[in-house]
Amino acid sequence: MPKKTIRDIDISGKRVLVRVDFNVPLEEKDGAMVVTDDTRIKETLPTLNYLIEKGARVILASHLGRPKGKPDPKQSLKPAVAKLSDLLGKPVAFADDCIGNEAKSKALALKDGEVLVLENVRFHAGEEKNDAALAKSLSELAEVYVNDAFGSAHRAHSSTAGVADFLPAVSGLLMEKELAYLHDELENPERPFVVILGGAKVNDKIEVINRLLDKADTIIIGGGMAYTFRKLVQGISIGKSLYKPDWEPIAQAAIDKAKKNGVKLLIPVDALITDAFDFDAKKLGETKYTGVNESIPDGWEGVDIGPESVKLFAEEVSKAKTVVWNGPMGVFEIKTSAKGTFDIAEAVAANSGAKTIIGGGDSVKAVKKAGVANKVTFISTGGGASLELLEGKELPGVAALQDK
Numbered sequence: 001m002p003k004k005t006i007r008d009i010d011i012s013g014k015r016v017l018v019r020v021d022f023n024v025p026l027e028e029k030d031g032a033m034v035v036t037d038d039t040r041i042k043e044t045l046p047t048l049n050y051l052i053e054k055g056a057r058v059i060l061a062s063h064l065g066r067p068k069g070k071p072d073p074k075q076s077l078k079p080a081v082a083k084l085s086d087l088l089g090k091p092v093a094f095a096d097d098c099i100g101n102e103a104k105s106k107a108l109a110l111k112d113g114e115v116l117v118l119e120n121v122r123f124h125a126g127e128e129k130n131d132a133a134l135a136k137s138l139s140e141l142a143e144v145y146v147n148d149a150f151g152s153a154h155r156a157h158s159s160t161a162g163v164a165d166f167l168p169a170v171s172g173l174l175m176e177k178e179l180a181y182l183h184d185e186l187e188n189p190e191r192p193f194v195v196i197l198g199g200a201k202v203n204d205k206i207e208v209i210n211r212l213l214d215k216a217d218t219i220i221i222g223g224g225m226a227y228t229f230r231k232l233v234q235g236i237s238i239g240k241s242l243y244k245p246d247w248e249p250i251a252q253a254a255i256d257k258a259k260k261n262g263v264k265l266l267i268p269v270d271a272l273i274t275d276a277f278d279f280d281a282k283k284l285g286e287t288k289y290t291g292v293n294e295s296i297p298d299g300w301e302g303v304d305i306g307p308e309s310v311k312l313f314a315e316e317v318s319k320a321k322t323v324v325w326n327g328p329m330g331v332f333e334i335k336t337s338a339k340g341t342f343d344i345a346e347a348v349a350a351n352s353g354a355k356t357i358i359g360g361g362d363s364v365k366a367v368k369k370a371g372v373a374n375k376v377t378f379i380s381t382g383g384g385a386s387l388e389l390l391e392g393k394e395l396p397g398v399a400a401l402q403d404k
């Protein structure tokens with residue numbers, strides 16, 4: 001059922017609470033946090049400019065990172081505010097808490113066309129629990145709620161879903177664009193349909209594989225979840241690579257279902273490994289490639305796929321007619337472990353005969369860093385959200401909005 005958008009309601013002069021997904025990659029530079037990929041901010045500009053032109057008073061809410069329900073200066077939205085102000089070419093106000101007196105008085109002080117950003121909603125433990133009291137407090141800042149956070153639409157949280165119980169709720173233009181494209185293009189994808197999964201959010205994504213096995217012809221697995229599969233299929237030991245015992249039965253069920261459904265499940269056959277990994281300092285210790293199907297020694301961990309895996313995956317990608325990719329193949333933020341991700345980005349971009357869709361905050365950053373973003377068909381701001389849409393799930397952030 002199509003949802004009402006900001007075009008369907010009168011918003012001039014109204015205070016409008018817009019949930020955006022400004023969960024952008026940050027890096028520390030000279031002691032300050034800076035945005036290293038502004039795609040998610042840029043993509044909200046059509047909505048924000050529309051609201052500004054119509055004279056709405058715009059209040060933006062977002063999460064950033066996973067701060068575990070309490071304030072963490074490293075996960076503040078302030079760097080995103082600086083970026084937004086540059087992009088809009090006007091000042092943007094900021095409130096240090098998403099609810100409370102400061103947020104209220106700053107929201108009430110807004111004039112037509114002015115913009116206020118609220119601090120990270122996940123600084124409150126209620127956000128991820130979809131706490132009604134938090135949703136109500138957020139709703140009291142505004143007269144209308146707009147959800148433009150496609151990247152978070154698979155989360156049923158206070159600011160993505162709960163708040164819609166208290167305000168008229170419609171979709172923003174980015175949300176509308178993402179849903180229209182992904183829904184239409186992926187309903188009956190041209191085959192072979194190849195899905196590439198990677199990244200670090202294994203808890204979220206490993207569950208998705210099961211349902212994608214009913215849709216895709218090939219599923220390629222790289223990134224953090226590959227090691228559980230390699231342990232099971234190749235019988236190798238995986239050192240201290242990303243792994244949880246809970247993932248084993250889920251991976252085994254996927255392996256069995258792939259066989260039953262005749263879906264090709266491709267996993268890496270080699271890896272770049274390191275004996276020390278400090279993500280914040282962007283540093284690896286000693287690194288080396290393993291041989292094919294070789295175990296990873298104790299104390300070492302896989303941080304990228306190796307050259308033989310790249311060959312295997314690229315060959316499969318070259319034969320596809322539709323490719324959906326979410327999740328980097330390795331820790332691409334560090335130069336030494338970026339090659340696998342960049343090589344796969346090149347392989348996806350090289351298949352000009354296929355529809356190629358890349359989704360997710362970090363995946364999009366990786367494809368841009370690889371310099372091939374203009375060669376893919378569609379860039380989505382949502383990773384988990386696009387996968388859940390592809391699975392056929394109803395996204396709670398969309399379900400909460402008014403039908404047309």
Ligand SMILES: Nc1ncnc2c1ncn2[C@@H]1O[C@H](COP(=O)(O)OP(=O)(O)O)[C@@H](O)[C@H]1O
Nearest residue numbers: 199200201223224303330331360361362363383
């Ligand atoms: N083998 C690995 N070990 C640890 N982290 C990894 C590994 N492979 C990829 N990553 C990390 O995964 C992160 C992105 O994961 P995720 O958030 O799931 O992707 P997206 O934001 O595109 O949805 C990147 O920061 C990358 O460094």
Ligand SMILES: O=C(OP(=O)(O)O)[C@H](O)COP(=O)(O)O
Nearest residue numbers: 023151152360361382383384385
């Ligand atoms: O970055 C996001 O998702 P993604 O990594 O799947 O693209 C969204 O902002 C959701 O963040 P979350 O996975 O911490 O809920």
